[in-house]
Amino acid sequence: MNAEIIAVGSELLLGQIVNTNARFISQHLAGAGINVYYHTVVGDNPDRLKSAIEIAEDRSDLIIFTGGLGPTKDDLTKETIAKHIGKELVFDENALESIEAYFKKTNRQMTENNRKQALVLEGSYVLANDHGMAPGMVVESKRHVYMLLPGPPKEMEPMFIEYGLTALSLQVKSNDKIVSRVLRFFGIGEAALETEIIDLIDSQSNPTIAPLAGDGEVTLRLTAKHQDHDTAIKMLDEVEQKISARVGQFLYGYNNTSLVEELSKVLKAKNVTIGAAESLTGGMFQKELTSVPGASSILKGGVVCYTNEVKHQVLKVKQETIDMYGVVSEQCALELAENVSSLVGADIGISFTGVAGPDEQEGKPVGTVYIGLSIQGRPGVVEKVILAGSREANRTRAVKFGYYYLLKHLKESQNA
Numbered sequence: 001m002n003a004e005i006i007a008v009g010s011e012l013l014l015g016q017i018v019n020t021n022a023r024f025i026s027q028h029l030a031g032a033g034i035n036v037y038y039h040t041v042v043g044d045n046p047d048r049l050k051s052a053i054e055i056a057e058d059r060s061d062l063i064i065f066t067g068g069l070g071p072t073k074d075d076l077t078k079e080t081i082a083k084h085i086g087k088e089l090v091f092d093e094n095a096l097e098s099i100e101a102y103f104k105k106t107n108r109q110m111t112e113n114n115r116k117q118a119l120v121l122e123g124s125y126v127l128a129n130d131h132g133m134a135p136g137m138v139v140e141s142k143r144h145v146y147m148l149l150p151g152p153p154k155e156m157e158p159m160f161i162e163y164g165l166t167a168l169s170l171q172v173k174s175n176d177k178i179v180s181r182v183l184r185f186f187g188i189g190e191a192a193l194e195t196e197i198i199d200l201i202d203s204q205s206n207p208t209i210a211p212l213a214g215d216g217e218v219t220l221r222l223t224a225k226h227q228d229h230d231t232a233i234k235m236l237d238e239v240e241q242k243i244s245a246r247v248g249q250f251l252y253g254y255n256n257t258s259l260v261e262e263l264s265k266v267l268k269a270k271n272v273t274i275g276a277a278e279s280l281t282g283g284m285f286q287k288e289l290t291s292v293p294g295a296s297s298i299l300k301g302g303v304v305c306y307t308n309e310v311k312h313q314v315l316k317v318k319q320e321t322i323d324m325y326g327v328v329s330e331q332c333a334l335e336l337a338e339n340v341s342s343l344v345g346a347d348i349g350i351s352f353t354g355v356a357g358p359d360e361q362e363g364k365p366v367g368t369v370y371i372g373l374s375i376q377g378r379p380g381v382v383e384k385v386i387l388a389g390s391r392e393a394n395r396t397r398a399v400k401f402g403y404y405y406l407l408k409h410l411k412e413s414q415n416a
Contacts, residue, residue: 136148
């Protein structure tokens with residue numbers, strides 16, 4: 001069964017809200033063995049909605065609609081579909097009783113247009129709305145299955161999980177399960193990664209390999225289809241092994257994780273603490289690290305050392321270091337990392353100094369970044385990174401490189 005998701009609502013086209021419903025539904029359909037090939041967004045216009053339905057019918061078996069089930073005049077999804085497939089709209093008594101009970105409970109007058117929300121397509125499988133008023137529904141007509149869901153995610157998501165997937169399981173004619181795995185990479189660009197594995201991408205049909213660039217990162221989504229879930233997992237494992245043999249040094253995690261989450265796991269597992277000296281990044285490293293639950297067990301503290309005076313007076317960077325090499329230097333970065341770990345009593349010190357932009361500094365071009373690392377029991381190291389982007393993008397990516405290099409060196413120390 002191939003599916004298409006049609007989101008109905010002019011507010012989506014105007015950019016007033018984001019269409020998170022399509023992503024949510026697609027993720028769960030994949031697990032049910034249903035392919036999603038198209039996402040469509042259409043405004044609150046019956047003619048344009050009808051046109052979208054006709055296009056979808058030419059290429060999809062299952063068409064899922066979100067939105068347009070409410071009480072107002074522009075909520076026309078049910079009416080348009082009913083007219084298109086030749087079905088009547090009838091009142092669902094359970095839904096009507098639920099709506100009436102809601103207004104009675106809240107001591108509000110129920111207007112006539114609220115009754116409209118209890119209308120469903122004749123002969124449809126009704127999906128109860130436990131978190132709102134308008135019920136959803138599933139109806140079959142000729143060669144297609146139509147599912148109608150409310151637009152608000154707080155209503156749509158529980159309805160789809162609790163009732164929608166069950167209804168669809170009765171329609172699916174394949175026992176195949178779709179299993180996906182996301183590989184997350186950092187330190188390699190999308191084009192470079194694709195070049196390394198282009199033959200694997202071109203030759204794979206099951207599993208498939210789909211590259212996706214993110215915010216300074218690259219991900220690969222591996223997707224396998226098989227009737228047996230364990231076999232699908234093994235298929236993913238085999239492909240991942242081939243990929244890792246070529247670019248595994250840049251692989252840092254899976255699925256919905258992040259660099260900061262992976263670093264937090266490693267620091268907690270090693271039972272070590274960290275302190276940060278941030279010039280270029282102005283506290284961004286610590287801010288993101290403290291967003292992870294349990295950060296108090298790993299982050300001792302840090303200093304935003306934006307001026308030379310603070311670098312010298314608080315973090316004790318030697319004046320001769322500043323005079324001879326400047327603050328945007330390998331030497332300054334190393335002293336900052338070593339001294340901040342001593343200052344806050346941490347096992348690890350990390351520092352950021354560089355040129356975010358828009359102008360060069362100390363003869364160094366915009367995007368020059370030095371990341372100092374002082375790990376207890378190991379010689380201090382400094383990683384130099386050259387970034388290209390806006391001031392804010394350079395600062396954000398510098399933090400990511402900080403996480404990446406810390407992970408890299410901590411893993412190296414573990415394997416040494």
